[in-house]
Amino acid sequence: MMLQSCTLCPRSCRVNRLAGEKGFCQAGLLPSASLAALHHWEEPCLSATNGAGTIFFAFCNLRCVFCQNHSISQTGCSREITIERLAAIFLEQQARGAHNIDLVTPTHYVPQIIKALTLARQAGLALPVVYNSNAYEMPDTIASLERHVDIFLPDLKYYxxxxxxxxxxAPDYFVYASQAITKMVDLAGPPVFDAAGVMQRGVIVxxxxxxxxxxxxxxxxxxxxxxxxxxxxxxxxxxxTPLYQAASHSEINRRLTTxxxxxLIDYASSLGIENCFIQTGKTSSSDYVPVFDGSGI
Known part of the structure; x- marks a missing residue:
């Protein structure tokens, strides 16, 4: 029913994706993906030694002017795949030694992902599943992921x-994102790590x-x-990194200063925040953008 009148995200386009209609995000009935690979640049407790088993999905319900993945989020450079093929990709990531299945920009494919995860579990998938999203989504969409997703990795972009x-x-972004993240925390509970420090359950915002x-x-x-x-x-x-259309907004057309x-780190510390990952060194570079060449799809 979610796809017959699509309300997966706050856009509530109500298009019939079963009949081939497309809404704001431009996603169709079948999932489209651009890359499946081991990713070593996620948070340390996710990438660990072997890498996170990322699957980068195409299209997006946001229009971020600075999007580093704009070639797939906005133009949809990708390949459409069946649910059975998506399940097989999950198993292939497990065979590569991934620490988890990392679903990147998955919101608009939640029903299809649930079906693929069910098939993959039946075929032996035993990895934790990471839901890596922009948080501009509905609590009901998040609720449907209960028993399917172990780790939530949402953005919280703006207040x-x-x-x-x-x-x-993204009108009312914080209103929707705060509700979605609250539901994620309800489902995942407090963080759980294995003996090697790899996250098994929890939420990283x-x-x-x-x-x-x-x-x-x-x-x-x-x-x-x-x-x-x-x-x-x-x-x-x-x-x-000021990529894509950032040049059209002069106030953000620069890199962040040290x-x-x-x-910001000092402020987090002053609040008492202890569970916090920070980045060191020069990470503002297009070199950190994956090559979306269809590998693994």
């Missing part, structure tokens, strides 16, 4: 709605620090801390 609209065309938005970032951290405390992990990211990022 102020004006930024969400200006940079991602990512926040990408954007140039000039330090005050908004502080509001994001305030909400996360006062709502969840140290029952979740936070990943503070300094890798913002001073800005350090101020």
């Amino acid at each position: 102020d709605n004006s930024y969400a609209v200006r940079y991602s065309a 990512r926040h990408l620090a954007v140039p000039g938005l330090l005050s908004d970032s502080r509001n994001v951290l305030n909400w996360l801390w006062h709502t969840f405390g140290n029952t979740i992990f936070i990943s503070l990211m300094n890798q913002y 001073w800005e990022y350090n101020k």
Whole structure:
């Protein structure tokens, strides 16, 4: 029913994807993916030694002007696959030695992913599943993932709605994202790690620090801390790179300064946040964008 009148995300396009109609995100009936590979640049407890078993899905319900994956999120450079093929990709990632199945930008394919995970589990899939999303989604969509997803890895991009609209065309982003993340925490519970320190269950909320938005970032951290405390992990990211259409917004058409990022780390520490990943070194580079050449699909 979710696909017959699509309301998977706050856009509530209500298009009939079973009949080939497409809404804001432009996703069709079958999942489209651009890359399946071991990824070593996720948080350490996800990538660990062998890498996370990422599957990058095409299309997106946001229009971030600085999107580093715009070739697949906006133009849909990808390959359409069957649910059976998606299940097989999950098993192939397990055979490669992945620590988990990492579903990147999965929101608009949730019903198809659930079917593929069910098939893969029946065929021997035993890895934790990571739901790696932009958090602009509905609590009911998240609720449908119970017993299918073990780890939630959402972004929390903005607190102020004006930024969400200006940079991602996402009205009421925080309203929806905060509800979705709260549901994720309800489902996953507190973090659980194996003996090697690899996460098995839990929630890691990512926040990408954007140039000039330090005050908004502080509001994001305030909400996360006062709502969840140290029952979740936070990943503070300094890798913002002015790609795609960032040049059309002069105020964000630059890299984050070390001073800005350090101020944000200091603020997180002053709140009492302990479960926090930070990035060191020069991570603001297009070199960190994967090559979406269809490998593994």
